[in-house]
Amino acid sequence: MQKMGKKIAIGLITGFANGLFGSGGGTIVVPSMERFLGVEEHKAHATAISIILPLSLLSLVIYCWKTDVVWTIALWASLGGVIGGFVGARLLSKISGIWLHRIFGLFMIAAAVRMIL
Numbered sequence: 180m181q182k183m184g185k186k187i188a189i190g191l192i193t194g195f196a197n198g199l200f201g202s203g204g205g206t207i208v209v210p211s212m213e214r215f216l217g218v219e220e221h222k223a224h225a226t227a228i229s230i231i232l233p234l235s236l237l238s239l240v241i242y243c244w245k246t247d248v249v250w251t252i253a254l255w256a257s258l259g260g261v262i263g264g265f266v267g268a269r270l271l272s273k274i275s276g277i278w279l280h281r282i283f284g285l286f287m288i289a290a291a292v293r294m295i296l
Contacts, residue, residue, distance in 0.1 A: 185215050190230070197234040198241070204231045206287055220276040224283075228268075 189211040197204035208227045212218040218226065242248060274282070 182216065189215065193230060194234050197231065198238050204234055206290070209283065220279045221271060224271060224279065225268075228264075 193204040193208040205227045212223040
């Protein structure tokens with residue numbers, strides 16, 4: 180039962196971050212699954228996608244209802260995202276867990292520096 184509570188807490192925090200910031204749930208859910216649930220790196224990244232998709236769809240509906248979405252940007256960026264997602268998913272199984280950790284960490288550091296500056 181304790182593990183179920185951890186799963187729900189991770190989901191609540193991830194959903195909150197996704198709803199508040201419009202994205203970013205992966206930066207919470209991946210390390211949380213690894214640290215608190217003992218999920219292996221590759222499985223955590225793959226599982227995060229299945230968690231983030233419904234959160235993003237729900238956020239999209241709410242944002243469309245409350246604000247204006249710039250659809251031309253959204254559609255073109257989505258096309259790039261689909262291509263990038265395909266390439267990234269194919270590479271996931273070819274990268275070792277330690278390098279996956281390092282690359283993910285570098286992306287998180289770069290995002291943090293960008294937000295601070």
